[in-house]
Amino acid sequence: MRLLRIGPPGQERPCAVGPGGAVRDLSSWVPDWTGAHLDPDVLRGLAARLEQEGAGLPEVDPAAERIGPPVRPGGHLLSIGLNYRAHAAEAGLPLPDEPIVANKAPSAVVGPHDDLLLPPGGEKTDWEVELAVVIGRAARYLPEPAAAAAHIAGFATANDLSERSWLLERGGQWVKGKSFETFGPLGPYLVTPDEAGNPQALRLTCKVNGRLMQDGSTADMVFDVAHLIWYLSRFMVLHPGDVVLTGTPGGVALGRPDRPYLRAGDLVEAEVEGLGAHRQRCRPAEVPAAAVPAGARC
Secondary structure, eight states: OEEEEESSTTOOEEEEEOGGGOEEEOTTTOSOSOGGGGOHHHHHHHHHHHHHHGGGSOEEOTTTSOEEOSSOSOSOEEEEESOBHHHHHHHTOOOOSSOEEEEOOGGGEEOTTSOEEEOTTOOOEEOOEEEEEEEOSOBOSOSSGGGGGGGEEEEEEEEOOEEHHHHHSSSSOTHHHHOSTTOEEBOSOEEOHHHHOOTTSOEEEEEETTEEEEEEEGGGBSSOHHHHHHHHHTTSOBOTTOEEEOOOOSOOGGGSTTOOOOOTTOEEEEEETTTEEOOEEEEEOOOOGGGSOTTOOO
16 A cells, blocks of 8 residues: 655645555545554555545545655654665775664654755755655564564655765764754655565665766665664664664765765655655755854854
8 A cells, every 4th residue: 555645734634545546535534644543454454445445535636736744754763874885885984783873853854845955054965865664563672673574564765865064074963964854855655565565675766957876776785674673673662653764875975076965956856666756856944044143153
């Protein structure tokens, strides 16, 4: 099943792709794609009901309305670093012995076609196409990686955008470079595992102004999806709606000799095979003058 949310920010309606490919409004069945409604068993039941009764639900035209993130933001948003061999190589860093985990503010999450807001003073905003995993059932102290599958609601295309100056040059943790608003586009779909297929055999691409920058495969992951969910559950409880960004392949701006960081007007297109594509235009963030004290470093 393919789930999505359609409508203005904060007013998105839960929808799904029904029989014949039509997008149907499921708000009469579920309040939103969040919490217990993401449980894999619940989703299987909804898929069967949609097949039988979906034609009676209101049809929605996703080309005529905004597509939001496919799950309601607010839970954990976790970013895994250096999880592709090609990316670690371009960074000149050794492969990690254990997953590198960073926080990303949930307020960074936006829809797949919303504008990408470049932060004030940011000159090194970088792209990172990624496979996102959405948790559907609480996971705590999982006994082994094989147990992770029962806790996954589905997968989505993500772009784990980073402002490298804040991430690498300002001291402290990576969360500072990853948490700007709009730095977590997600969607358009949340695709359930039965339809997404093998999460370790998906192509990921990212284009900037039509130029292919990243072209990798989830087969290049250092730690696969099951290992990551198991590992995270060993030191935190993962709740339904939490999102894990599983790392990016090689080809980011930081790893290129010309360092072609994003600028206003650039078009960024990120896609994970079978999960849908993003199309975002870059523009400067609008910042009230009073928000930046005179002489402050930003």
